[in-house]
Amino acid sequence: MPENAIPENCARLGRLEPTGLGAKWLADAGITAAYVYEIPMTTQFRGITSRDGLILQGAAGLAEAAPFWNYPPDVALRWFEGAFAVATKGLPAAPAPTPLNVTVPIVEPATAVRLVETSGCLTAKVKVADPRASLEEDVARLRAVRDALGASGKIRVDANAAWTNSEAREALPRLVEAAGGLEYAEQPCRKLADLAALQELGVAPIAADESIRLAASPERALREVMAAGLAAAVVKAMPLGGPTRVRNLISESLASSPADLPTGTGQNGKSAPPASNLQTPANNQRNPINNLQNPVSNQQNPANNLPNNTVNRLPPSAAENRGPLIVVSSALDSGVGLLAGMSLAASLQVEAACGLGTGRLMRGGILVEEPRIEDGQLLPPTKVELNLDLPAPSPEQVQRWRSRVEEIAKIFPMALGLNRKVCRPQRAGGVGD
Structure with a gap:
């Protein structure tokens, strides 16, 4: 050459x-x-x-x-x-070091082991139900991931809405056994009613992703996910209208009255505040994109400015707050999009491992300094600059x-807001972590 x-x-x-x-x-x-x-x-x-x-x-x-x-x-x-x-x-908060899950795509068991062992992560998210792989191949991949993680590691599976209810009932027990237990199974079916039925059945803890992201009203979908008692809600910053919008959606959902929504109380036992009560980043923080020297140290976190009776933190356990685990994930973002996801996770103070490590699946990046993975965390760059x-x-x-x-x-010649009926993609769920 x-x-x-x-x-x-x-x-x-x-x-x-x-x-x-x-x-x-x-x-x-x-x-x-x-x-x-x-x-x-x-x-x-x-x-x-x-x-x-x-x-x-x-x-x-x-x-x-x-x-x-x-x-x-x-x-x-x-x-x-x-x-x-x-x-x-x-952004609503400065991007900060974010704990990650390692994403394991449809690969051979040996490749899955290598991905896990080189990631430094304690949680793995394993893709399943892909047309290119059989259930037996999914089982083999999960066993390899468990061997690589060890007994203390957490495993999630993501079916991207590929199964019917009956297919999920057949497949999930096999996957739970192969993984030695699952933290949750993400979007095994397309319909929220099927997710709720699987959660009620107790086959595995169930998480929603596409049911929120592709809903006509994400606000209503989040409330329904919480009311259905699902184990986790997976949110992606940019597909849902940006990190500030997603933060507000979650806050509003947690603020629903107990009569309407029995889940999602705050850390202090009170409902989390509506988004209108949250201090806006425009008034309380400098923009991390402009803080090129050090966006973390040069910017206040708006969550730290909240009154004592205002909760903007989502505890890592559904059992602790009677609401779902909140997981921030990537939609195969570039480094720019990953910074938005990191900001969302920081603004919510999410402690669960996030699906923002998808940069490892790409050959290069578009920033002079990309977010980097170190010891199972995604670290923000010291400056944000396109590599022209x-x-x-x-x-x-x-x-x-x-x-x-x-x-x-x-x-759409003018901004229409997000409360509108939408068409679904040709394939359920599109692509994402």
Whole structure:
């Protein structure tokens, strides 16, 4: 290979010059620059071999808008709304060191062992129910992960809504046995009613992801998840409208009256406050994107500014707060999107291992300094800066995103908020950690 040749397995980043309504839509939202990125995956992940999306820049810094291609415009819009908010108003808390689970995709047992042993994580999230693998292969992968983690490690499985209720009832006992116990099984079925039935049956602790993220009303979905007594709720910052929006959704859900929602009281036994009672980051903290020297030490955490009777912390155990375990996860984000997830976890003071270690599944990154994994934690960079020296994506890829922005702008010329009916992606759940 010539000395100046561009290696095939590397991240790509290039400027997007929007046109027509797309240009006006972004400008009206306060976006001053947009970039297209593309990062090859180290292994195929839910059918994805390369991750691509947009990075938007505004007065407060960088934000990611990377809805998967099977998401229709009204679902993708939430991602853009979140990116607009982060780019123009900042993050709800400074990204801080975040405990991780290691994500194990559909790989051979030996590869699963290597992923776990090199991660430094005490919790593993294992993908199952993929069309490329049989139940027996899932069982073998889980046994290998348990051997690598040891008896004290925690294992989660994620089926991405692939099973029917009867299929889940058949598969989950096998997986629980192979894993030597599960922390939870994430979204085994598409319907929330099926998740509640499985939780009631006691086959395994059940968590919801797509039931929240793809719901017509995420607010209502979160309340229903809590009322159903599910073991965990998995939330992803950008697909749900950005970290501040998700923090507020959770706070509002926990603030529901006991008559309507018997779960989710705060640390002090009182209901958590509505989002309107939380001090806003604009008034109480500096934007971590602008604190390039040290975003952690140079910024106050808004949770520390809350009155004594205001709870913004979600305890790590559902048994402690009679609400679900809250887990912040990635949607195969770039480093920019991972910072939003870290901010969400910090703003909620979530102690459960988070699914934000998906950078290990990508060949490179788009930041000069990426969030890095060390001893099972994701650590924020000391500064946030795009690596503009990367090679550009193909003209076809740039045009594809230009057309998508134009398409969404034509349908939603103004911000519509998040309380609206949405179309489901062609495949349940899309892709994510």
